Amino acid sequence: MENKSERERLYVKIDESGTLVEASYLPMVGSRIMPLPVAPGTAPRNASFEIDSSGIITGASQQHLNGHKVILYRPSSPALGRTDTATNSCTWKPDDTGGWVCD
Numbered sequence: 001m002e003n004k005s006e007r008e009r010l011y012v013k014i015d016e017s018g019t020l021v022e023a024s025y026l027p028m029v030g031s032r033i034m035p036l037p038v039a040p041g042t043a044p045r046n047a048s049f050e051i052d053s054s055g056i057i058t059g060a061s062q063q064h065l066n067g068h069k070v071i072l073y074r075p076s077s078p079a080l081g082r083t084d085t086a087t088n089s090c091t092w093k094p095d096d097t098g099g100w101v102c103d
Contacts, residue, residue: 008098009059010051015044020070025100028092031072033057033065051100055091072102 013022018033049060060066070092090102
């Protein structure tokens with residue numbers, strides 16, 4: 001019998017800016033779905049989805065989220081002493097253990 005490991009589905013709450021304000025995988029809280037998939041002025045919405053090997057959302061309960069990426073913008077270092085520095089970003093992707101990694 002084949003031993004198949006299923007990836008855990010993500011359950012999230014997304015605010016009007018496209019930011020994950022709640023997530024079943026806590027490190028994703030504060031990440032954003034890009035490009036912005038939520039219309040301004042809408043209430044936070046619950047959704048669930050999976051992320052494929054390219055970091056693309058698939059199988060989303062809110063269909064308009066499919067095809068987007070979840071991006072984490074890392075805060076810039078205060079040691080730089082500047083507020084206009086670009087922040088690094090990474091895309092959440094599946095890892096080899098059934099979870100996610102920011103790559």
